[in-house]
Amino acid sequence: MTKTTMPWDEQHFNVNGLKMHTKMWGPEDGQPVIALHGWLDNAASFDLLAKQLPDLRICAVDLIGHGRSDHRPGWGHYYFNEYVFDILELASCLGWTRFNLMGHSMGAHISVMTAGIEPQLINKLMLLEGFGAPSMVSPETLPILMQTSFRKTVGLRQKSPPLYPSLDAAVQARINGFFKIDPPAARLLCERGTQPLGEGLMFSTDPRLRFISSSAAGHEEFCAFVKAIEAPSCLILAEDGVPRDEVELQKRISLHRNLRVEHLPGGHHLHMEKQAPDVARIIADFFATTWQSLETIK
Amino acid sequence: MKESQEQVIQANGLNFALKLWQSTDGVPTLALHGWLDNAGSFDAIAPLLDTPLFCAVDLAGHGLSEHRPEGSHYYITDYAADALAIADALQWREFNLIGHSLGANIALVMAGIFPERIKKLVLIEGFGPHSREADAAVSQLRSAFAKMKTYKPKKQPVYPDWATMVEKRMQGSTPVNRQAAEILCKRGVKAVSGGWSWRSDPRLRYPSPLRLTEAEVRALIANISAPTCLILGDKGLPLEFMKVESRREKLVNLHIATLRGGHHLHLEEGAEHVAATINTFLVTK
Numbered sequence: 402m403t404k405t406t407m408p409w410d411e412q413h414f415n416v417n418g419l420k421m422h423t424k425m426w427g428p429e430d431g432q433p434v435i436a437l438h439g440w441l442d443n444a445a446s447f448d449l450l451a452k453q454l455p456d457l458r459i460c461a462v463d464l465i466g467h468g469r470s471d472h473r474p475g476w477g478h479y480y481f482n483e484y485v486f487d488i489l490e491l492a493s494c495l496g497w498t499r500f501n502l503m504g505h506s507m508g509a510h511i512s513v514m515t516a517g518i519e520p521q522l523i524n525k526l527m528l529l530e531g532f533g534a535p536s537m538v539s540p541e542t543l544p545i546l547m548q549t550s551f552r553k554t555v556g557l558r559q560k561s562p563p564l565y566p567s568l569d570a571a572v573q574a575r576i577n578g579f580f581k582i583d584p585p586a587a588r589l590l591c592e593r594g595t596q597p598l599g600e601g602l603m604f605s606t607d608p609r610l611r612f613i614s615s616s617a618a619g620h621e622e623f624c625a626f627v628k629a630i631e632a633p634s635c636l637i638l639a640e641d642g643v644p645r646d647e648v649e650l651q652k653r654i655s656l657h658r659n660l661r662v663e664h665l666p667g668g669h670h671l672h673m674e675k676q677a678p679d680v681a682r683i684i685a686d687f688f689a690t691t692w693q694s695l696e697t698i699k
Numbered sequence: 700m701k702e703s704q705e706q707v708i709q710a711n712g713l714n715f716a717l718k719l720w721q722s723t724d725g726v727p728t729l730a731l732h733g734w735l736d737n738a739g740s741f742d743a744i745a746p747l748l749d750t751p752l753f754c755a756v757d758l759a760g761h762g763l764s765e766h767r768p769e770g771s772h773y774y775i776t777d778y779a780a781d782a783l784a785i786a787d788a789l790q791w792r793e794f795n796l797i798g799h800s801l802g803a804n805i806a807l808v809m810a811g812i813f814p815e816r817i818k819k820l821v822l823i824e825g826f827g828p829h830s831r832e833a834d835a836a837v838s839q840l841r842s843a844f845a846k847m848k849t850y851k852p853k854k855q856p857v858y859p860d861w862a863t864m865v866e867k868r869m870q871g872s873t874p875v876n877r878q879a880a881e882i883l884c885k886r887g888v889k890a891v892s893g894g895w896s897w898r899s900d901p902r903l904r905y906p907s908p909l910r911l912t913e914a915e916v917r918a919l920i921a922n923i924s925a926p927t928c929l930i931l932g933d934k935g936l937p938l939e940f941m942k943v944e945s946r947r948e949k950l951v952n953l954h955i956a957t958l959r960g961g962h963h964l965h966l967e968e969g970a971e972h973v974a975a976t977i978n979t980f981l982v983t984k
Contacts, residue, residue: 418769621833
């Protein structure tokens with residue numbers, strides 16, 4: 402298929418020895434944005450937004466283990482910091498020395514960490530329904546969390562992944578998934594996030610991702626990353642999004658030097674559902690204000 | 700149990716080389732060596748131990764075991780998962796666990812995650828993973844990333860001959876005597892063009908991207924139920940470095956033995972005393 406029929410380019414890059422797939426949207430000279438989807442989602446998470454933000458050069462990635470990208474080799478965990486390394490490596494493959502970051506849910510968590518360790522790379526930071534992983538643990542619960550995670554790894558080796566007879570069946574499973582989602586949004590994610598297996602389909606996400614991660618940073622560590630962020634940031638929260646610890650959330654917000662918080666009606670995937678145009682308007686407005694080049698900040 | 704046997708086992712997605720000393724049936728013992736060492740670390744004490752089955756593991760990236768795949772890092776939690784997978788592969792439900800240095804830190808994590816599987820825990824010159832305060836998470840990750848970017852796998856040091864290699868190991872960050880260095884080099888070096896090089900994964904020398912916080916380490920220690928014996932060399936690592944004083948209060952059943960020797964006391968002149976201490980500890984109810 403050519404560019405005239407597809408509004409995006411499918412491109413892949415070698416990051417840290419693994420193949421990472423991306424959907425590249427918009428004009429090559431548009432403001433560069435790297436977009437990171439949430440846990441078990443994929444690059445299609447940004448399809449609706451990208452269409453409504455035609456001036457931006459959006460690189461929507463399939464995070465490692467998700468969508469069409471490679472899975473991590475071996476049986477190790479999916480550590481958040483490795484996603485951060487992947488994104489920094491991707492930026493260097495793209496030749497982007499300064500860009501905006503946009504993240505949804507787990508992608509927002511990874512965006513915060515990335516902006517925290519390499520603040521000079523990030524112009525602006527857009528966070529959708531995420532300001533720290535929901536699986537955050539207190540130190541006391543760590544041993545039991547790790548035990549569960551180790552046990553599940555063992556169990557997984559003896560189990561084959563669920564098989565769906567059709568795309569419709571996979572979509573139905575996704576609609577009823579952990580985070581409820583509208584049927585059209587579920588379809589977008591499933592079209593990209595499934596692969597044929599025998600007579601049916603399976604989700605292409607790495608089954609290891611389904612374990613409770615033993616690597617989710619604690620609240621205090623997340624705060625350390627928030628404090629290190631220099632990029633002006635915007636956080637969009639959905640009124641019916643994931644349940645939040647308001648006390649923790651307020652503490653994180655107070656630690657950020659330059660954060661605007663917007664509340665919108667909708668669920669956890671509001672950027673893929675009927676509120677997408679409202680989300681897009683906020684993003685367009687947020688990114689439209691001054692682009693700070695590397696030179697101006699030095 | 701005098702002679703050891705070699706075995707390769709697949710666990711947690713990697714091939715691991717093991718050294719086994721077997722005599723009779725009974726509660727087996729798993730042994731984990733220190734950073735940049737290998738299963739040879741236990742050559743001096745293994746024949747002296749009254750344990751029916753003793754298995755010393757080459758940790759991932761060390762000795763004759765496989766290295767982690769490209770793009771991977773060496774996390775303490777993955778070492779623990781590996782060691783548990785090895786115990787599963789050996790079909791060991793309950794076992795004793797002995798660790799030296801990094802191996803002791805891994806052993807402590809394992810005993811904190813699966814307390815019911817560890818009968819007795821022996822820690823030599825190590826008392827849990829290095830921790831850091833939450834605020835240091837950013838600089839830790841930053842320096843790991845900086846190091847990663849400069850990684851050149853083909854540019855490893857090459858030493859002209861065996862004797863130079865042994866000398867180099869003797870003067871390593873934790874100095875050892877000639878005999879110990881020879882044992883460690885036997886399993887830890889490989890022939891390359893122009894001489895000899897280390898077999899261990901160069902990435903082991905890089906800063907870890909991730910560390911547990913002290914509160915997390917303490918939570919793991921508090922979860923340990925196995926009687927524990929901590930063996931220290933009087934010329935070993937500083938006690939403050941291992942946080943012995945602040946962490947010991949979390950362990951209900953802890954015996955501390957300070958013996959003469961350095962960080963590798965179990966592989967040098969102190970081996971007999973270390974073995975005797977472990978033997979006494981293993982039979983104590």
